[in-house]
Amino acid sequence: MRWRLSALVLLTPVAGVALVLAHLFLGRSDVPAPAVLRVLTGRETEPAYALIVLDYRLPRVLVGLGAGALLAVSGVLVQAVVRNPLAEPATTGVGAGAALAVVGTLVLWPGHALAYPAALGGALATGAVLYVVGRRSFAVTGVLLGAVLAALTSLLLVVDSAPISVVLRWLVGSLNARTPQDWTLLWPWLVVVLPTAWLLASRLNVWVLGEPAATGLGLRTGPVLAVVLLVAVAGAAAAIAAAGAVAFVGLVAPHVGRLLAGADHRVLIPVSAVLGALLLSLADLVAFSVSVQLPGIATDVSGVPVGAVTALIGAPVLASLVRRENRA
């Protein structure tokens, strides 16, 4: 466990820098490498290059890293709340709530740029409903809530299919066309949610022992539960509003984190945050690099949404992790 952690501490900064550079140098539009270097050192005279690197590529990688970290930490918290390592942010239904709110506003007020506040508000409102209704069993209530909200979204899309292309990025999760404004809206959440989550770590270590043991140790389980759920929902809501309901990052990152760092939340939370950031950003690198050609369709789609990649990679990775764990 110790050597794994040391390796992680040494490798993650390297991996992080490599990922950021890869994002800045690669991309779907052609910017020569020397031009990227010139942009980064402030000596580029061609404004189009500067625009692409600083206003498209940089926010994209920053939002990817930030949303990945938030999803991972939210995953750790949700798993702690329901005391089940197979839970994830989606278990709370907040992603479905965000999607419904986005579709709802697009149907009711088409042409208005309400997607970001709608996604955020929908996610937070779902979290509030979950807390009020689900006191007995969050996992079951959250999954049911998510199913109901997803059904309502489908219903709205059947009635009015105009918003489908816009809402798809919230349903699947995508980092395409992120702007500096997205990063401006995201980073304050990182600054609040990540440290707050870590400060809850010692309480979480007690909480996961179960209600009777936690009460016996003097933990006031009611208020702790409310705060943990609030932070988990806030983290997921901010990530989903920025990048959509990206699947599996909130499940896989805490899982790998537990393999590397153990169950102690004081270590698990920062380790998962780093892993989630790297994972989403790496998946995004794959996402914009691949192109898909479907038989019978003339245009080939280059650059798939990152949510499709995380699900395609995440599912087998998770399956193998569960197998390994059961064998160990």
Place this chain on the structure above:
Amino acid sequence: MSTTEPPVLAARGLSAGHARRVVVADLTLEVRPRTVTALVGPNGSGKSTLLMTLARVLRRQAGEVLLDDRPIDRLPSTEVARRLGVLPQTAVVPTGATVRELVEQGRYPQLGPWAMLRRHDDGAMRRALELTGLTPLADRRLDSLSGGERQRAWIAMTLAQETGVLLLDEPTTYLDVRHQIDLMRLVEHLRDDHGLTVVMVLHDLNQAARHADRVVALRDGRVLADGTPREVLTSGTLRSVFDVDALVVDDPVTGRPLFVAR
């Protein structure tokens, strides 16, 4: 055992249960300091409910629980946890946690949530691991241990709390004979050398007879018999409490009552 000292823990007119079902009704019980009390009774008699209500884990429906003569629910929960340790029956095993990490949680009430953001490995933890014979297993993962070893890890966590009162719900479950004996000796040692007060739910009547100062027999949420093992463990009470026809003889080793089913 002194009967003049004020009780450390007391229930007055206590009713408790789950949801609307009353399991323990209007029960009064006083626990004297430095004694070992065994709660016995058939399944569903309310002994675990009583214990968990004394531990303020279950909410009472009526009456009151007093810790050192003060209503337990008026004391801050961490304050209670510094004086009273609880070993619940159904404990969740956190995925991937080690024995040491579990035992460390016993320090939570003493150190508080902020200090617990740093790792701790103090004397209390080492003593708790030592007393339960878990020092060699301290860095093993809980999910790689046997049921008995895991149970001892939970007992170690409760001991690391270093409280004056221990409430143990079926502490000998999952333990093999040797570890059952070790645990009962540990309980006696804690009473004799550290002045601890222990209340525990036991299923094995002979264990209760052998190691408890006082046996409280419950049935249908009421106390049917209460006293020394010799007073309580008679053929008559065994029949009225457990519906068991039994012979009670003298234990050739301890001289305490020994129950043999007929």
